[in-house]
Amino acid sequence: MRKLAGLAGIALAAWLSSAAHAHDFFLMPGQFVAAQTGPLPLQASVGSSFPQPMTVVTPDRIDRLFAHGAGKPRLAIVGPGEKALDLRLTGARSGIVVAAVKTLDRDVEYSEDRIPLILEEYKVGPQAIAAIERLAKPRTLKVSSRRFAKTILCVRQCGNRAAATRPMGVALEFIASGASANHFRLLSLGRPLADYPVDLVTADGKRAHLKTDGKGEVHLAPAARGSMMLFAAVMTPPTATERFVLNLSTLTFARP
Numbered sequence: 001m002r003k004l005a006g007l008a009g010i011a012l013a014a015w016l017s018s019a020a021h022a023h024d025f026f027l028m029p030g031q032f033v034a035a036q037t038g039p040l041p042l043q044a045s046v047g048s049s050f051p052q053p054m055t056v057v058t059p060d061r062i063d064r065l066f067a068h069g070a071g072k073p074r075l076a077i078v079g080p081g082e083k084a085l086d087l088r089l090t091g092a093r094s095g096i097v098v099a100a101v102k103t104l105d106r107d108v109e110y111s112e113d114r115i116p117l118i119l120e121e122y123k124v125g126p127q128a129i130a131a132i133e134r135l136a137k138p139r140t141l142k143v144s145s146r147r148f149a150k151t152i153l154c155v156r157q158c159g160n161r162a163a164a165t166r167p168m169g170v171a172l173e174f175i176a177s178g179a180s181a182n183h184f185r186l187l188s189l190g191r192p193l194a195d196y197p198v199d200l201v202t203a204d205g206k207r208a209h210l211k212t213d214g215k216g217e218v219h220l221a222p223a224a225r226g227s228m229m230l231f232a233a234v235m236t237p238p239t240a241t242e243r244f245v246l247n248l249s250t251l252t253f254a255r256p
Contacts, residue, residue: 023048023121024201024250025057026229027101027151028084032254034155037071037092043084044101044149050201050229051252053084063104069163070095070155092155096163100150102170107243108145112138123197123209128235128244142243143235148173152253174230174251181255182220185212186232188247192216199231220255227254 028051030041044062047054059077062085067073071093078086089099110118118141119129132141150173152164164176167187177183186193194216200208203226212218218230229252236245 024050024229024231025103025147025149025248026050026250026252027087027099027149028053028227028252029089029099029151029153032151032153032227033158033256034092034153037094037155040089040092040153040155041078042075042087042089042099042151043081044087045084047083049205051203051227053081056080056083057085057101057103059085061103061106062101064102066100066102066150066168067091067097068166068168069097071097073097073099075099075101089153094156096152096154096158096161098150098152098163098166098168100148100168100170100173103147106145108143110141110143112140115139115141122233122235122246122248123199124233124235124246125196128237131237131244143246144243146171146245146247148247148249150174150249150251152176152251170249172232172234172247172249174232174249177217181253182222183217184220184230184251185215185217187216188234193232193234196232196234201229201231203227225255227252 023046025046028043034040043053044057045053058080065075067075072091073089074091076088078088148170161176167175172188174184174186177185192215194212194214196212198210198218200210210218229250231250234247238244
């Protein structure tokens with residue numbers, strides 16, 4: 001208990017006063033706690049003002065839709081909205097449901113002047129940073145960008161959290177850890193990613209830079225409330241190709 005209390009204090013001390021500036025890909029349900037089991041609306045968007053949508057993710061950019069949990073949930077595309085891609089979740093029953101979207105892999109290139117901005121926006125590991133530093137200047141950072149967004153919502157009630165602890169099986173994702181809503185685990189290729197930087201963004205746009213512990217878990221301050229987003233980025237240096245692989249992952253949820 002003392003350890004958790006200490007971690008919560010660290011999390012509170014890490015809050016930043018500036019608004020989030022990163023361009024995050026995230027999912028937002030119409031309601032994190034739905035009062036009925038009928039079709040539930042969600043939105044997929046890229047933006048720098050979580051939880052407000054900003055840019056539509058077009059249907060041709062979507063690789064795969066995921067859903068599991070209470071009932072037989074199924075996630076489907078409705079179509080582009082004004083600032084987000086509209087989605088619909090059907091087949092859910094009373095309990096926790098997890099929905100997710102993976103976009104198609106996208107090749108991008110960052111010139112020398114943009115590389116510092118990318119490394120500031122996406123907190124990646126020291127091996128990736130060292131590999132970027134070894135590139136001949138003026139550098140061109142060639143990246144295969146892979147985005148994944150997940151959300152946890154409750155239909156009528158949020159009792160059993162087992163569905164939220166189940167991985168989707170993608171390269172980088174957050175899952176709930178245990179029965180408490182305070183703890184989450186970051187998985188890279190299915191394994192906990194220990195001592196790794198993650199961001200926590202709250203509904204007021206504040207962004208906190210946190211870190212997973214030795215078990216790959218991030219512990220939220222008990223006092224934190226409202227809609228939230230966890231974000232992590234993992235960059236893998238090139239092996240068989242000249243491109244770095246950049247996995248970007250978010251998890252949205254709410255704490256009443």
